[in-house]
Amino acid sequence: MTTSSRPIAGEFAGGAAKPTRIVQGVFGIDTPGQAAPPWSTAEWFNTGEAIQLANLRGRVVVLHAFQMLCPGCVHHGLPQAQRVHASFASAGVAVIGLHTVFEHHAAMTPVSLQAFLHEYRIRFPVGVDAPSTDPREPIPRTMQAYAMQGTPTLVLIDRQGHLRQHTFGVVEDLALGAAIATLIAEGD
Amino acid sequence: MTTSSRPIAGEFAGGAAKPTRIVQGVFGIDTPGQAAPPWSTAEWFNTGEAIQLANLRGRVVVLHAFQMLCPGCVHHGLPQAQRVHASFASAGVAVIGLHTVFEHHAAMTPVSLQAFLHEYRIRFPVGVDAPSTDPREPIPRTMQAYAMQGTPTLVLIDRQGHLRQHTFGVVEDLALGAAIATLIAEGD
Amino acid sequence: MTTSSRPIAGEFAGGAAKPTRIVQGVFGIDTPGQAAPPWSTAEWFNTGEAIQLANLRGRVVVLHAFQMLCPGCVHHGLPQAQRVHASFASAGVAVIGLHTVFEHHAAMTPVSLQAFLHEYRIRFPVGVDAPSTDPREPIPRTMQAYAMQGTPTLVLIDRQGHLRQHTFGVVEDLALGAAIATLIAEGD
């Protein structure tokens, strides 16, 4: 198990989760270096075909990892991802949701996720993180590969596929807009 | 089918649903007259045993009908029900949730509801509205008996078991506090 | 000087002020006993003539004490008073504003208050608390008579003119609606 402690689903209304910033730098952007791990997914919604990270090379990618029953995702993370999609899709930014279920697996099946995406009018592509091959391991594979601490987690990937920001918890809109624009301004 | 049109799950963020007030009077309280129909439930959470409306005689009852994937319930109705529970439980008011699934039935099973209640820290008793005996009828039985138009729906029942307020959509906190206090002040 | 410590203008955005409840009881309503002190005012807005508390006998009175440059008043207290006015005026409740300037006197003159009331569309009557007769005393007379700790302060007075609730800081809408309705339900 990659993560050393039990992941946390953010609440934020009452503020139970203590979000931790992992990276630093201008607007929280890391210098290029680490390649973002590929994604392992079992299913996709809002897209005709499965999306591979490698196929998004040349585009800035905003990856939003969430669970449909995580209050911090529903109240903060997903509405923000929808705003990012509305504001930056025309600038070529790829907004991708990743359903990283690490608890209550029977409660958050793809059938439930599909209804959730419909009711909350989420239009950007959403992949279902692939379950671990170890049946005793509750944390899905992409979540493990990125060593995510919980949900919501926001990941920014630059045009060359480098991991540039990785945040668990709340990111303010001003800082996020600045980070995305900085990656856009870097050019190819 | 009791309701003449398809029920609506409220959104309210963008304001799709057009809530309609059914009753009138001081603070929207109806004069006593109609007895509140009994509840038909399949399962209960947050309570040791099934709750019958008849057993709450002598207490003011706030019934909050919701669906776990209805954005208007998650963003407005359920947080309000939690505030009502926190403010009025000590005054003897019974706050009861009713999961009235009328769409996406496979997505909102009791297994999913249980995880939802846990993650959103909903502590008051929640009953699962019993499915219709007609397999082609998507609207559950209590929802039909009350002729609810959709979710969220708020129902106030007085100490004698009379239906005193029935609202689909958003009720403001000021008005709701006044309505509950008025029923409390009526005495036995 | 009646108050033992320097009054505080609430902020609440960052939460600097620590509101303190003075009274207790059902929905924070005190049992009748103390008569509410009369008001000493220098000027009135939104009303044709000066309002005396004695002339409101027979009506439930909601007195909202504020300063136009107090952030907690602008963000919370005054919008709540406007909601109370909108919801309860038809039920005979008198909503009265009181401009209790205890600091920055030159910055919050009646000329500035008048523009403030216009821009914020405050329609209920607002009296200007009369300055102390002692020129070294910054706290105005009604504020002293009620021993208010700062702004915003909310005061509920029943139909017989008794002081029933006196709160410095934030009062939740649910509780306030219940308190007002309870006073209404007491009858004459």
Next chain:
Amino acid sequence: MTTSSRPIAGEFAGGAAKPTRIVQGVFGIDTPGQAAPPWSTAEWFNTGEAIQLANLRGRVVVLHAFQMLCPGCVHHGLPQAQRVHASFASAGVAVIGLHTVFEHHAAMTPVSLQAFLHEYRIRFPVGVDAPSTDPREPIPRTMQAYAMQGTPTLVLIDRQGHLRQHTFGVVEDLALGAAIATLIAEGD
């Protein structure tokens, strides 16, 4: 008089003002071309000496024009300017307030403004727009030079002193963060 119609103080709570975007482009940023007009000010707060736009050459400038009794400024514009100051001051961005009083002049004097800035904890420099030399002209000089339509108005100026964005009304945080970061990324 530069502006063709009466300026408007934004409300936004009820949404009276209809904000109008003036410029277009990536994140609403105009291509360089027009030099930003110099500022005419009568007085400054939160700074030891008067600030000239020319002295900010080499820095990205965020100019926030407001009136202290404009609800849209108090509820939206100024809190946003404070967030911009908190997030971007360390990146060298100059956040400057401009008190552009075009109505209720006697109600919004520098004495009142000083108390307002203190109570709302506004820490960035704020200049008072210089009154028109024509005593019949209510619109102050910088507001005229920029042809502002009302308050709040947000102006972005690049490191070379070019006017790059000019918006009356609400700008979303995501878009504003992106616009500022884009100007930062342009370099010297």
